[in-house]
Amino acid sequence: MSKGIFIPATLPLTGKSRWSTIQKYSPVSRETFRKLSLKGRAPRPERMGIRCTYYDNQELHRWLKDPANYQSN
Template sequence: MPKKTRLTEVERPMPQAARLSEDATGPRPAGTARSTLPLDGYTRWGELKHVIPASHETVRRRELAGRFPKRVKLGSARCVAWKNSEILKWLADPASYRAPVEG
């Protein structure tokens, strides 16, 4: 039986999000918000995790601190999503983003 070898970083195929795509503004990573998130509507975590450079737990902690958009319940407590317009604002300037105060 042949011995299994591990692929090095150079030999591994490039993930889909890291490949370049082109549009009117020129080349950019395919996983960027402009190419994956519409301006309005909501996005669930399964799609958002490919756009946000943070883990689910980091996002949760930033939400509690007001440093990331708040999730919205869609029907049940287990079905949540984030508003695309707020995610795009956060992606534009994550360091100074503050979630809108509900009230």
């Protein structure tokens, strides 16, 4: 049994995910995603401490469905 980060086969519909889980499904790099997020063109991050950032899975699914036309709420 290996120890490490568990990455699900699909992105869960609910809950929160970190970039290490999202990157498998993202059509863009981490830096591009960060820039899009700052412009409201990708889901905004939720900070849980200084070094812990999560994203809402429902918003990620909305973005993944149509990245070009996504607008954050």
